[in-house]
Amino acid sequence: MTGIERESMEYDVVIVGAGPAGLSAAIRLKQLDADLSVVVLEKGSEVGAHILSGAVLDPSGLDALLPDWRSMGAPITVPVQEDNFYVLGPAGQIRVPNWPMPPLMSNHGNYIVSMGNVCRWMAGVAEGLGVEIFPGMAASELVYGTDGAVKGVVAGEFGKNPDGTIGDGYEPGMELLGKYVFLGEGVRGSLAKEVMARFELSKGKCPQKFGLGMKEIWEIDPAKHKPGTVTHTMGWPLGSNAGGGSFIYHMDNNQVLVGFVVHLNYENPYLYPYMEFQRFKHHPLVAGLLEGGKRVAYGARAISEGGWQSIPKVVFPGGVLLGCSAGLVNVPRIKGNHNAMLSGKAAAEAAFEAIGAGRQGDELTAYEADLRSGPVAKDLRKVRNVKPFWSKFGLTASLMLGGADMWSASIFGGTLFGTLRHGKSDAAATGEAAKFKPIDYPRPDGKLSFDRLTNVAFSATNHEESQPCHLKLRDPSIPIAVNLPKYAEPAQRYCPAGVYEVLTDEAGNPRFQINFQNCVHCKTCDIKDPSQNIDWKTPQGGDGPNYPNM
Structure with a gap:
């Protein structure tokens, strides 16, 4: 909708989504520099309201982010x-x-957890470090700069009529602008879908x-x-x-x-x-x-x-994709929360270095490199053929072939079938x-x-x-x-x-x-x-x- 005047607020980093990826990024940014201004926008009525996961949690992501989590009252028991x-x-x-x-x-x-409750706890940790968290604030639009880079989001728009016109109690929302915008919306988020198409992030990927x-x-x-x-x-x-x-x-x-x-x-x-x-x-x-x-x-x-074959390019001018927005689930393990946390941590470290160097609005290539070679890559590359086996050959064959392929990756560091x-x-x-x-x-x-x-x-x-x-x-x-x-x-x-x-x-x-x-x-x-x-x-x-x- 054009012609709407909105107030704006500026931050160093704007994070969309208070899931494990977004909250990990927020926590890590404040660990690195307490003076960075960081905001997290959550469309649910409260943190955790829209979190649904199994979940058996591999604590490796949390160990890397908050090594003392066991003594911090985490609901992981x-x-x-x-x-x-x-x-x-x-x-x-x-x-x-x-x-x-x-x-x-x-x-x-590993631990059996409610990820909704884990995210509520992580939000408390983030707020204790000075992160601003706004629940009930859906990020409905991206804001682009004159150079085409993403520079922020529109959040908190309320009061449109069913036909999309402005209603009597219309609130236009605000533009929240950042040096970098992190999209951690979960699977098939609307903003992530837009940037993936606009910047052709899936080109050459499965x-x-x-x-x-x-x-x-x-x-x-x-x-x-x-x-x-x-x-x-x-x-x-x-x-x-x-x-x-x-x-x-x-x-x-x-x-x-x-x-x-x-x-x-x-x-x-x-x-x-x-x-x-x-x-x-x-x-x-x-x-x-x-x-x-x-x-x-x-x-x-x-x-x-x-999995590995389908991960898009995770950086674009002015921002990054985190967690399930990038598709970081390990399918045979039925686990993705640890990789979401690791992605948030890696993106935060890349943004911290960039902001410290006086940069903004560019591509955080260090994050892309970390995701392609770091702990997330090591986790996903080993299992990259399990899903294709299942799709092509069915349950029984995939159990045998996928098992052999994972054993090969675990022992020799490579798979029997390539990618x-x-x-x-x-x-x-x-x-x-x-x-x-x-x-x-x-x-x-x-x-x-x-x-x-x-x-x-x-x-x-x-x-x-x-x-x-x-x-x-x-x-x-x-x-x-x-x-x-x-x-x-x-x-x-x-x-x-x-x-x-x-x-x-x-x-x-x-x-x-x-x-x-x-x-x-x-x-x-x-x-x-x-x-x-x-x-x-x-x-x-x-x-x-x-x-x-x-």
């Missing part, structure tokens, strides 16, 4: 005690022994691959609770329909974290990831654990899965409906499994309804004219929050409806829509899910 891995069938399971797995897959020394992760927190019978137990499964119910798997982590307070991941490169447009998750909980291994318990929270988010490339994007992988049959999913029983809208209530999601819809259709005709006849409009199914519906009017004509109030900000629609017709934009600050301890 449940060490992993037992590591289980199963391949499921419809009525049973086979346990895969731990000894054939490469050492990098071991969870010894397309990013994604998964959809869904998670519930359950309080279970104390007799069944085993703090520190980690269980991962693969196989049923997905079978040959899609790649993916589950995690079950026993935290403290008789709580277990139950999660399910579906790789978004599936072909069958009738696949319903949310219902696969609900069906999974009826497997005897899982049902026996959850029966008699109660679900207390639900959420979902996309996961970057492309395999990913194929098409997840959107392009979607097949035409005529080539597949609809999948008949069991109706949720309301005890172990639940319908989407019931579960969304357990995410505490809320959006002010008078604002513009933050899910933008590039062409409003495509859902009914193209996606419905060609792909059976998969948005009805891939969304884990029931945002998209195809309804029929009195004359029998279909129409596409967007219930943006339900959106849990997972970004799956932006990723998986086969026509690439949906752009996820940030809504006004404070809206969305309000996760208590995800």
Whole structure:
């Protein structure tokens, strides 16, 4: 929107996103120079409100950033005690022994955590060092200088009408300007997506691959609770329909974290990831654990899965990409928080050196070099072929080939197969409906499994309804004219929050409806829509899910 006058505030570094990457960057900047001015903008109502992760935390990132974290009151108190891995069938399971797995897959020394609570604690550390943190402040636009470099963001804009015009209580927000802007928005952030396109950061790289992760927190019978137990499964119910798997982590307070991941490169447009998750909980291994318990929270988010081959150039004029904005998840380990922290630390060190040398608005090439050769690179290069194996050859072959490749990387420092490339994007992988049959999913029983809208209530999601819809259709005709006849409009199914519906009017004509109030900000629609017709934009600050301890 042009012609709007905004006040501005200037900082040394502006950080978008109070996740582990952004907060690590803020902390490290203040460790290096207490006089640097640093601001962190968080679109959630509070720090942690939009954080959803498994999570088993590899503490290497935190060890590098805050070596004394164990004596600082960090909410990291449940060490992993037992590591289980199963391949499921419809009525049973086979346990895969731990000894054939490469050492990098071991969870010894890791911790089961709520990353939301870890981020809340990190925010306290950052504020104690003098970092300014503004929750409820969505960064909705980038600000560019006359030279084309990113020089800041617009944050705190409120009060637009549903059609995008200025409402009676309109607040234009502020321009927060920095010598450098760090984007730590998480997976498929709207500003990161813009700079990646504008500066061609993915040129020459493989397309990013994604998964959809869904998670519930359950309080279970104390007799069944085993703090520190980690269980991962693969196989049923997905079978040959899609790649993916589950995690079950026993935290403290008789709580277990139950999660399910579906790789978004599936072909069958009738696949319903949310219902696969609900069906999974009826497997005897899982049902026996959850029966008699109660679900207390639900959420979902996309996961970057492309790994080493898909990491874009992470620097651009005036800023950098951090953490999941750059795609730093180690897929076989199901871990990315340690790499997010390491990326934030490295970017902060590069910015500190640049500002000290009198620079600003240029590319922080030292950060790019660190990411390509430092601890993040060492972590991701070893596992770079696991995802391509899985995509090309399926579960069984990928377990054998991927395992051999990781062993080779662990022992000899190189892989047996070089660097395999990913194929098409997840959107392009979607097949035409005529080539597949609809999948008949069991109706949720309301005890172990639940319908989407019931579960969304357990995410505490809320959006002010008078604002513009933050899910933008590039062409409003495509859902009914193209996606419905060609792909059976998969948005009805891939969304884990029931945002998209195809309804029929009195004359029998279909129409596409967007219930943006339900959106849990997972970004799956932006990723998986086969026509690439949906752009996820940030809504006004404070809206969305309000996760208590995800």
